[in-house]
Amino acid sequence: MKSSLLALAALSFAFPAAAQSSGTREAAPRTPAEHAADAAKNDTLAWDFVDGITTEIGPRQPGTEAEARARAWAIRWLEAHRFANVAQEPFDMPTWVRGDETAETIAPFAQPLAITALGNTASTGPAGITAEVVHFPSYAALEAAAPGSLAGKIAFISHDMRPTQDGSGYGFAGPARWTGPGLAASKGAIATVIRSIGTENHRTPHTGTTTFPEGVTPTPAGALSNPDADNLERMFARAGQRPITMRLVLTPRWLGTTKSGNVVGEIVGRNRSLPPVLLACHIDSWDLGTGAIDDGAGCGIIAAAAKRVQAMGRPLRTIRVLFAGAEETGLWGSRAYSAAHLAEPFYVGIESDFGADRIWRLDTNFTASDPALYRELAAAVAPFGVAPSREVATGGADLNVVRDQNGALIDLQQDGTRYFDLHHTPDDTLDKIDPAQLRQNVAVWAAVVNVLANRAEPIRRTSEAEPGNR
Amino acid sequence: MKSSLLALAALSFAFPAAAQSSGTREAAPRTPAEHAADAAKNDTLAWDFVDGITTEIGPRQPGTEAEARARAWAIRWLEAHRFANVAQEPFDMPTWVRGDETAETIAPFAQPLAITALGNTASTGPAGITAEVVHFPSYAALEAAAPGSLAGKIAFISHDMRPTQDGSGYGFAGPARWTGPGLAASKGAIATVIRSIGTENHRTPHTGTTTFPEGVTPTPAGALSNPDADNLERMFARAGQRPITMRLVLTPRWLGTTKSGNVVGEIVGRNRSLPPVLLACHIDSWDLGTGAIDDGAGCGIIAAAAKRVQAMGRPLRTIRVLFAGAEETGLWGSRAYSAAHLAEPFYVGIESDFGADRIWRLDTNFTASDPALYRELAAAVAPFGVAPSREVATGGADLNVVRDQNGALIDLQQDGTRYFDLHHTPDDTLDKIDPAQLRQNVAVWAAVVNVLANRAEPIRRTSEAEPGNR
Numbered sequence: 001m002k003s004s005l006l007a008l009a010a011l012s013f014a015f016p017a018a019a020q021s022s023g024t025r026e027a028a029p030r031t032p033a034e035h036a037a038d039a040a041k042n043d044t045l046a047w048d049f050v051d052g053i054t055t056e057i058g059p060r061q062p063g064t065e066a067e068a069r070a071r072a073w074a075i076r077w078l079e080a081h082r083f084a085n086v087a088q089e090p091f092d093m094p095t096w097v098r099g100d101e102t103a104e105t106i107a108p109f110a111q112p113l114a115i116t117a118l119g120n121t122a123s124t125g126p127a128g129i130t131a132e133v134v135h136f137p138s139y140a141a142l143e144a145a146a147p148g149s150l151a152g153k154i155a156f157i158s159h160d161m162r163p164t165q166d167g168s169g170y171g172f173a174g175p176a177r178w179t180g181p182g183l184a185a186s187k188g189a190i191a192t193v194i195r196s197i198g199t200e201n202h203r204t205p206h207t208g209t210t211t212f213p214e215g216v217t218p219t220p221a222g223a224l225s226n227p228d229a230d231n232l233e234r235m236f237a238r239a240g241q242r243p244i245t246m247r248l249v250l251t252p253r254w255l256g257t258t259k260s261g262n263v264v265g266e267i268v269g270r271n272r273s274l275p276p277v278l279l280a281c282h283i284d285s286w287d288l289g290t291g292a293i294d295d296g297a298g299c300g301i302i303a304a305a306a307k308r309v310q311a312m313g314r315p316l317r318t319i320r321v322l323f324a325g326a327e328e329t330g331l332w333g334s335r336a337y338s339a340a341h342l343a344e345p346f347y348v349g350i351e352s353d354f355g356a357d358r359i360w361r362l363d364t365n366f367t368a369s370d371p372a373l374y375r376e377l378a379a380a381v382a383p384f385g386v387a388p389s390r391e392v393a394t395g396g397a398d399l400n401v402v403r404d405q406n407g408a409l410i411d412l413q414q415d416g417t418r419y420f421d422l423h424h425t426p427d428d429t430l431d432k433i434d435p436a437q438l439r440q441n442v443a444v445w446a447a448v449v450n451v452l453a454n455r456a457e458p459i460r461r462t463s464e465a466e467p468g469n470r
Numbered sequence: 471m472k473s474s475l476l477a478l479a480a481l482s483f484a485f486p487a488a489a490q491s492s493g494t495r496e497a498a499p500r501t502p503a504e505h506a507a508d509a510a511k512n513d514t515l516a517w518d519f520v521d522g523i524t525t526e527i528g529p530r531q532p533g534t535e536a537e538a539r540a541r542a543w544a545i546r547w548l549e550a551h552r553f554a555n556v557a558q559e560p561f562d563m564p565t566w567v568r569g570d571e572t573a574e575t576i577a578p579f580a581q582p583l584a585i586t587a588l589g590n591t592a593s594t595g596p597a598g599i600t601a602e603v604v605h606f607p608s609y610a611a612l613e614a615a616a617p618g619s620l621a622g623k624i625a626f627i628s629h630d631m632r633p634t635q636d637g638s639g640y641g642f643a644g645p646a647r648w649t650g651p652g653l654a655a656s657k658g659a660i661a662t663v664i665r666s667i668g669t670e671n672h673r674t675p676h677t678g679t680t681t682f683p684e685g686v687t688p689t690p691a692g693a694l695s696n697p698d699a700d701n702l703e704r705m706f707a708r709a710g711q712r713p714i715t716m717r718l719v720l721t722p723r724w725l726g727t728t729k730s731g732n733v734v735g736e737i738v739g740r741n742r743s744l745p746p747v748l749l750a751c752h753i754d755s756w757d758l759g760t761g762a763i764d765d766g767a768g769c770g771i772i773a774a775a776a777k778r779v780q781a782m783g784r785p786l787r788t789i790r791v792l793f794a795g796a797e798e799t800g801l802w803g804s805r806a807y808s809a810a811h812l813a814e815p816f817y818v819g820i821e822s823d824f825g826a827d828r829i830w831r832l833d834t835n836f837t838a839s840d841p842a843l844y845r846e847l848a849a850a851v852a853p854f855g856v857a858p859s860r861e862v863a864t865g866g867a868d869l870n871v872v873r874d875q876n877g878a879l880i881d882l883q884q885d886g887t888r889y890f891d892l893h894h895t896p897d898d899t900l901d902k903i904d905p906a907q908l909r910q911n912v913a914v915w916a917a918v919v920n921v922l923a924n925r926a927e928p929i930r931r932t933s934e935a936e937p938g939n940r
Binding site: 066230238426432 | 521522524525526527528529536539579580581582584671672673674696697700701704705708759760895896897899900901902
């Protein structure tokens with residue numbers, strides 16, 4: 001064995017740092033490509049962030065005391081890692097919090113069902129409500145229901161979601177949660193239960209916000225886990241003509257106006273007069289899980305990438321990280337940041353908020369208008385298996401300020417195949433993160449941010465969404 | 471394509487029914503082998519049972535009203551499927567039920583943890599208890615703790631379980647639940663939290679019973695989900711010298727003596743004077759899930775196999791199915807059945823209670839003493855991928871009566887690799903059952919029961935566990 005190892009060690013001199021066999025002493029990375037490759041193998045900073053915030057804080061719902069603790073924790077972390085100009089930018093928001101939540105079928109088959117309330121919904125009161133359930137297998141079926149036809153009933157929308165790599169399944173299934181309860185209420189429903197907007201079969205329902213249309217009084221509404229929605233569907237199949245009645249107890253409440261805030265930090269560039277590169281994530285999480293993939297990982301990735309670019313040498317432009325507050329319940333932080341910073345020009349915005357699985361595609365909104373820059377970025381990320389595309393980046397939820405400026409945006413598309421297994425559930429925990437894929441994210445981000453932060457020229461943008469790109 | 475299909479159809483005449491391509495009309499099975507092969511392809515009866523009981527009843531905890539509904543449901547089902555001598559055999563038992571259950575760390579890191587109480591444990595009272603947590607990474611570490619050293623503390627046993635095909639991991643990890651809380655209490659602990667005895671990483675803690683030794687007052691005790699146990703371990707790693715304090719609210723209570731019962735039914739044989747073949751499962755389930763794999767599937771499998779053997783022609787011996795009550799909280803039904811039927815000789819006992827994944831190995835306790843019968847059974851199950859073995863069958867939990875008679879036992883070993891992902895959790899639901907593997911179980915059982923129920927000779931048994939078999 002010894003001679004084989006020596007042979008491997010000798011061979012490794014012929015390869016860049018990233019390709020060296022483990023167990024040999026690695027030379028310090030020198031070029032940007034070597035730095036990115038090193039991040040893919042050795043980054044521990046992103047993991048340290050997400051391990052820390054999930055362990056020391058855990059759930060951090062917008063507008064709550066837990067979110068305030070998370071901001072304080074993030075500020076300490078950024079300062080400990082020598083970010084400059086670390087600051088908190090507070091804002092006010094209306095805050096909804098969960099109460100008790102139980103569901104059970106009463107007749108003809110009696111059993112408890114796993115449910116969680118949707119954000120912004122009303123309370124049943126502690127006594128709960130009991131009513132007949134009307135089943136809609138799809139959102140379209142609910143749309144087709146006659147006005148007034150749901151008076152006194154509980155609507156059950158069991159629109160099904162399948163996994164997709166690009167997350168497009170969320171667009172297909174999401175309306176059942178986003179607007180389904182409001183639509184049912186507009187037809188008279190006194191409450192709504194939906195099949196979780198999720199792609200796994202665990203009894204961990206998926207929460208998330210819903211919106212009631214102007215003039216429609218909010219009702220109680222909750223998501224059943226997928227196995228419970230399956231069970232309720234089977235009850236309809238077995239009940240024949242017998243009505244299915246359900247009892248719901250959901251007692252969320254509004255706390256009124258509370259404080260939230262954004263957290264920022266910077267790697268200061270050599271030329272402060274140039275617009276900075278903006279890297280975004282969100283620091284809040286839903287209350288059910290510990291916010292590992294949504295979005296502790298994203299904040300860890302952008303912070304680790306910023307530090308890695310700094311390690312390559314002081315960048316030309318300032319890199320600013322924005323840990324937005326209160327994303328989950330209405331992009332409060334993103335909107336507050338845009339309102340406060342709309343007049344401040346940004347060079348480009350990039351967000352990480354789709355878990356921690358590998359980045360597989362590079363989308364921008366200047367692919368056609370600035371092909372030289374796009375080619376440079378595509379070349380930088382190609383070593384990490386990231387493919388070019390002609391899809392137009394639209395930017396993440398926390399990039400309102402750049403969108404409002406009609407600025408340059410990049411989407412480093414992560415593999416979302418299993419993201420909606422975990423999204424908005426108790427199962428959003430650290431163990432779901434694959435350290436190797438997390439490091440790949442840091443490497444890709446470091447490669448991209450290095451190009452951008454060291455580029456003097458403006459990004460050539462058309463004034464509208466690029467017509468030739470789709 | 472058409473000519474290919476015709477060619478396939480022509481070919482199919484050369485194969486037994488089981489090998490015919492789907493879409494061709496199949497000849498009715500005639501031989502026992504054809505019947506078993508047909509069950510592997512076409513059985514719907516086992517699925518009907520487990521679909522029905524999980525949908526129309528759901529959780530059915532021992533000694534509760536829900537278990538009584540499950541007995542009534544099972545009796546209707548057996549009668550509808552023309553089992554003879556369907557009866558209920560009631561017994562009394564002490565019944566423990568779950569109350570509120572929450573856990574949270576208070577300092578130095580505050581966050582909620584997912585917990586569920588263990589059966590037979592005491593209540594913290596509604597106000598809960600708050601105390602310092604002491605971490606034991608293994609059961610052995612707890613054993614090594616000095617007497618009195620846990621006075622006033624909460625013990626945390628994080629003994630880890632890994633999946634095993636033969637279920638042996640349960641024997642390694644199980645003591646942390648079975649006797650860990652009692653051991654901790656004997657050293658002064660005021661409460662115990664354990665890492666779930668489970669092999670997955672979902673936030674669905676695994677319940678199950680625990681036993682306190684004579685003279686040790688029961689304490690509150692619960693299981694954390696694996697991600698929560700991971701999180702608590704990380705807190706210890708990050709807390710340094712700071713103590714970790716936890717607040718527990720667990721309010722289970724005893725209902726006193728309540729009624730439970732066993733349910734039996736028969737396929738009556740041609741010679742009622744011969745000892746019957748006893749097929750067992752349990753009709754109760756833990757309260758958290760719907761009892762699909764534990765043990766709705768088992769009851770479906772044995773009932774479907776009995777009906778399949780009957781379809782081959784009236785058997786020589788009577789086949790009796792025993793749906794035991796109250797297995798989960800102490801084998802109350804198995805023990806009551808043995809007390810009532812010890813004087814009634816049984817030919818052989820077989821149980822299905824390890825999920826619904828494929829049977830992979832045939833164990834008996836007469837492999838050496840009656841090799842002719844073993845060879846016949848092994849030949850009957852070989853077409854379904856079931857391997858012979860020299861392991862000595864010990865029989866399932868509900869076969870106390872046969873064990874107490876020192877009778878013949880068969881273990882049709884199911885693949886348990888993913889059983890402890892689901893065992894005693896809310897996730898024990900119908901969607902976890904693979905219909906093809908469920909049918910394989912029915913086929914193997916039908917093949918085995920057909921041999922046994924049509925065999926006149928006694929089974930040759932040594933009087934002790936066979937020394938040459940291990």
